[in-house]
Each structure stands twice: as structure tokens, then as C-alpha cells.
Amino acid sequence: MHRAIALYSGGLDSLLSILIIKEQKIEVIALKFLTGFVSPLKEQDIVYSQKFGFSIEEIDIRKKFFSVLQNPKHGYGKNLNPCIDCKILMLREAKELMSEYNASFIVTGEIVSQRPMSQKREQILHIEKESSLKGLIVRPLSGKLLSATKPELDGIIDREMLYDLWGRGRKRQFLLAQKYGIEKIPQPSGGCLLTDPLFCKKVKDLIIYNELTIENVELLKIGRHFRLSEKCKAIVGRDAQENEILLNRQRGFFIYPADFKGPVILLSGEYSEEEIDKAGSICLYYSKNKNVPMVIKNNGEEEKKFFNIISEEEIVKYRI
Ligand code: SF4
Structure with missing residues (x-):
């Protein structure tokens, strides 16, 4: 045959x-x-x-x-x-x-x-x-x-x-x-x-910043994405399921509200205090309670910190 x-x-x-x-x-x-x-x-x-x-x-x-x-x-x-x-x-x-x-x-x-x-x-x-x-x-x-x-x-x-x-x-x-x-x-x-214009904006960002890897492309399929600096992105879970997927990653730098009434943010790339502050203020923007501290979790270690909320103009500026 x-x-x-x-x-x-x-x-x-x-x-x-x-x-x-x-x-x-x-x-x-x-x-x-x-x-x-x-x-x-x-x-x-x-x-x-x-x-x-x-x-x-x-x-x-x-x-x-x-x-x-x-x-x-x-x-x-x-x-x-x-x-x-x-x-x-x-x-x-x-x-x-x-x-x-x-x-x-x-x-x-x-x-x-x-x-x-x-x-x-x-x-x-x-x-x-x-x-x-x-x-x-x-x-x-x-x-x-x-x-x-x-x-x-x-x-x-x-x-x-x-x-x-x-x-x-x-x-x-x-x-x-x-x-x-x-x-x-x-x-x-x-x-x-790659025929979806909104998804392509996020792909283009990865190409521009030379970050087109299998892991990063998979991450594009969940969350809202923010470019915080040339080397740092924040990925914000949009619902309980996405928050869980992000938090269940084996390694990463995470920020989420201490009362869990809001998103989980994953910071990817290289970040300094400046990017952590930006991510914390974005997390507060999407959180239900605006007076709650954020948990910062890095390699299993946790601390709590209060952030100022980001403005509408700024959030638009960082959104991919
Ligand atoms: S780029 Fe996408 S739409 Fe074009 S041929 Fe390949 S799979 Fe099909």
C-alpha cells in the first residue's frame, strides 16, 4: 500500500x-x-x-x-x-x-x-x-x-x-x-x-525585546501583560484560574494582595525596586480592597508591603 x-x-x-x-x-x-x-x-x-x-x-x-x-x-x-x-x-x-x-x-x-x-x-x-x-x-x-x-x-x-x-x-x-x-x-x-491583532501586539513586544522563547510565548496565552522596562514584564492574572496557574509556577517573583481579593502578578526578566513598585501599584489597581498590603513572594520567601495605586494614564502607558 x-x-x-x-x-x-x-x-x-x-x-x-x-x-x-x-x-x-x-x-x-x-x-x-x-x-x-x-x-x-x-x-x-x-x-x-x-x-x-x-x-x-x-x-x-x-x-x-x-x-x-x-x-x-x-x-x-x-x-x-x-x-x-x-x-x-x-x-x-x-x-x-x-x-x-x-x-x-x-x-x-x-x-x-x-x-x-x-x-x-x-x-x-x-x-x-x-x-x-x-x-x-x-x-x-x-x-x-x-x-x-x-x-x-x-x-x-x-x-x-x-x-x-x-x-x-x-x-x-x-x-x-x-x-x-x-x-x-x-x-x-x-x-x-498570529492572525489575532491583539495577541500580535504581545508577540511583537517579545520580538522587539528579543524575548521570543517557548516559555514566554506560553505565558502570552494568559493574563494582562505590561512592559515595565526593557528587561522586565509584569503578567497579571485575570481570574482565579489564571492566578492559580501563575502562582503554581515552580519559580518566580510574585505579588498579590494579602487578602487574596485581587490578581496574582508574575514579574519576568530582570527587575529592581523600581519595577517591583510599579508591579505592586498595578496589583493594587486591580485589587478589590485598596487598603490592603501586598505579599511579595520570591523563591519561597515572603514579605508584606504597602504600595501606592497606579494612575489610569500610567497603566495605559505600560499595557502591551
Ligand atoms: S502562520 Fe499561522 S495562519 Fe499562517 S500558515 Fe502558519 S499556522 Fe497558518
């Missing part, structure tokens, strides 16, 4: 592409590439893989992706999404895995002209060339609109069973979902945080 690797985003298009290829009696291994900005595999992904009979794995490319994100050769999309370079990176990684998985080609859920940055016909071809996979990427949803690939020419894939989808419409995908018995329709794409 022939085997293919599929780039799996968790969206409907990548799932349909896998099913179209499987229909041709080809075994599919779906790979979800973790960039740090897309969600890991969810329960629903596992349900699909079991229901439709394909294997599924996560591949962590965060470190490589971060260097692409800091300086993308082909630039950013509407926000901080470096889609062309991201796709090239994923395809190169998939190519590296082809011999390990004994796969003879790669499948993607791309649709010609669906997205402005990376799915125009000429961009699709450019990405294919840059990833050194000419003729080895099959796009089942738009295959009939593109030149025949090697697996088609070799008779592994019947071109007549591919589709000619084009543009942003979703109607034909929904009909295909019905045909294959996909009851719960996944989102069109995997939900990349």
Missing part, C-alpha cells in the same frame, strides 16, 4: 484532503506541526483519526518557527502571520520525515485563491519550489486546477477523483463533509494566534 504524509491543521480542508486521498486506498499519516501559536491536537482530532482510519501525530517545530517569525523572508500577512515562510518550513520538515515514514508524497488542504497571502496559484508554486518538493505535493481539493503531480503521473492517484475547488466559498466543502459523514464541522483553519 502507498503511503502519504498530510499536513493537518485541524481545519475542515485538511481533514477532507486526507479523506479524498484515503478513498484512493492510500495510507495517510497526518502531522500537526506545533508552532507555539496553534492549538495542540484536541480530542476531536483523535476522534476523526479513529473514525476515518488515519494516524495522527504532533511535531514540535517551535524553535525553528520562532526564528522564521523574527525575520520572515517573505514578510508577514495582515498581522504577524508569516504564512509563506511558515508553509515552507512545515513542508521542509515533512519532506525530512518522508523516508522515516516511508511516504512517497505530501498532501495539503490548500485551495487555490482561498487566502490572499499563501494560496494564490503563483505562491503555491513558489512555496513548492522553495521546499524542494516539486511535483510531490498533492492538493486534493484543487488538484484538477493544478498541473499533474508525480503520484498522478505514476498512476498512484487517479486525478479524476480530485476536485477543482477555488476561492473562499465554503459550500462545496460542506457538501463534501456531508458525503464523508463528518458530523461536527471543524473550523476552516486551525485558529492561528
Whole structure:
């Protein structure tokens, strides 16, 4: 039996592409590439893989992706999404895995002209060339609109069973979902945080201050973020759950109200008394009781201190 690797985003298009290829009696291994900005595999992904009979794995490319994100050769999309370079990176990684998985080609859920940055016909071809996979990427949803690939020419894939989808419409995908018995329709794409303008402000701050690390990117997903100095940030929990996540970290410098009626603040980076004062005054701003001392906890040692509340103007100045 022939085997293919599929780039799996968790969206409907990548799932349909896998099913179209499987229909041709080809075994599919779906790979979800973790960039740090897309969600890991969810329960629903596992349900699909079991229901439709394909294997599924996560591949962590965060470190490589971060260097692409800091300086993308082909630039950013509407926000901080470096889609062309991201796709090239994923395809190169998939190519590296082809011999390990004994796969003879790669499948993607791309649709010609669906997205402005990376799915125009000429961009699709450019990405294919840059990833050194000419003729080895099959796009089942738009295959009939593109030149025949090697697996088609070799008779592994019947071109007549591919589709000619084009543009942003979703109607034909929904009909295909019905045909294959996909009851719960996944989102069109995997939900990349780099397309969210507010989240991108925080990512940009990390890039500017050269702090783009796995740990710092994970921290962006919780709390309000404040840049207190070139080397220091404060992360403020927004609810009990976030406060607990912050406080449960093994190490860190924490500030929180002694009566617990307010946020936990985590100071990250390098800080002096000045930054500790700023963080304490921010903590008081978000605390219910304005006359309460703050607990300062550092490496297990605790002390209590009163702070002055920060003004509205100042808090706006520090907010990322
Ligand atoms: S939206 Fe995000 S995950 Fe998708 S190609 Fe662009 S950068 Fe990569």
C-alpha cells in the first residue's frame, strides 16, 4: 500500500484532503506541526483519526518557527502571520520525515485563491519550489486546477477523483463533509494566534525585546501583560484560574494582595525596586480592597508591603 504524509491543521480542508486521498486506498499519516501559536491536537482530532482510519501525530517545530517569525523572508500577512515562510518550513520538515515514514508524497488542504497571502496559484508554486518538493505535493481539493503531480503521473492517484475547488466559498466543502459523514464541522483553519491583532501586539513586544522563547510565548496565552522596562514584564492574572496557574509556577517573583481579593502578578526578566513598585501599584489597581498590603513572594520567601495605586494614564502607558 502507498503511503502519504498530510499536513493537518485541524481545519475542515485538511481533514477532507486526507479523506479524498484515503478513498484512493492510500495510507495517510497526518502531522500537526506545533508552532507555539496553534492549538495542540484536541480530542476531536483523535476522534476523526479513529473514525476515518488515519494516524495522527504532533511535531514540535517551535524553535525553528520562532526564528522564521523574527525575520520572515517573505514578510508577514495582515498581522504577524508569516504564512509563506511558515508553509515552507512545515513542508521542509515533512519532506525530512518522508523516508522515516516511508511516504512517497505530501498532501495539503490548500485551495487555490482561498487566502490572499499563501494560496494564490503563483505562491503555491513558489512555496513548492522553495521546499524542494516539486511535483510531490498533492492538493486534493484543487488538484484538477493544478498541473499533474508525480503520484498522478505514476498512476498512484487517479486525478479524476480530485476536485477543482477555488476561492473562499465554503459550500462545496460542506457538501463534501456531508458525503464523508463528518458530523461536527471543524473550523476552516486551525485558529492561528498570529492572525489575532491583539495577541500580535504581545508577540511583537517579545520580538522587539528579543524575548521570543517557548516559555514566554506560553505565558502570552494568559493574563494582562505590561512592559515595565526593557528587561522586565509584569503578567497579571485575570481570574482565579489564571492566578492559580501563575502562582503554581515552580519559580518566580510574585505579588498579590494579602487578602487574596485581587490578581496574582508574575514579574519576568530582570527587575529592581523600581519595577517591583510599579508591579505592586498595578496589583493594587486591580485589587478589590485598596487598603490592603501586598505579599511579595520570591523563591519561597515572603514579605508584606504597602504600595501606592497606579494612575489610569500610567497603566495605559505600560499595557502591551
Ligand atoms: S495562519 Fe499561522 S499556522 Fe497558518 S500558515 Fe499562517 S502562520 Fe502558519
